[in-house]
């Protein structure tokens with residue numbers, strides 16, 4: 588598809604609904620990159636460790652659903668076609684993350700978060716709001732989100748059962764990609780967000796992490 592094609596508002600809304608359904612039903616567009624844990628053996632985990640690893644991967648899957656929604660929301664209202672294209676490209680890479688977390692959850696015998704539609708809708712609304720404020724703030728929001736995700740993944744890597752190299756490899760690759768997304772946002776003129784917004788973002792993600800661990 589030609590990335591420079593101009594979409595009408597109706598086209599954009601239809602595209603948005605299509606993107607949302609694909610993100611929620613495991614059909615998000617991906618780059619087709621290989622599964623980072625492809626060549627690794629399934630680790631021997633106790634029942635408790637397996638449940639714990641699955642809960643952690645459920646959190647990360649829910650985070651990726653939210654990332655899709657944020658990028659879709661921001662991309663929808665962005666004023667600059669360059670920013671819009673960057674959002675679209677990042678969303679496709681987040682699609683890889685979504686597919687990897689989903690596959691790992693299946694391997695661990697568990698399910699994605701039952702609240703994914705809620706995470707998507709909330710994050711989409713936040714993405715649209717950030718996008719409407721203006722591109723430099725939208726990019727600032729994106730850069731801060733990715734910064735917080737990189738730190739969150741650092742913590743998740745420490746919490747995984749040490750034998751679970753498969754989940755570890757996935758999260759490690761995701762962390763690398765999120766840092767790249769942050770750099771791209773900064774290169775395109777991301778503004779530094781006020782501390783109160785950063786704190787609100789941290790609080791919101793803490794609530795989501797606590798809930799998605801269980802449901």
Ligand SMILES: [Fe+2]
Nearest residue numbers: 651654681684
């Ligand atoms: Fe991601």
Ligand SMILES: [Fe+2]
Nearest residue numbers: 733764765768
């Ligand atoms: Fe990202």
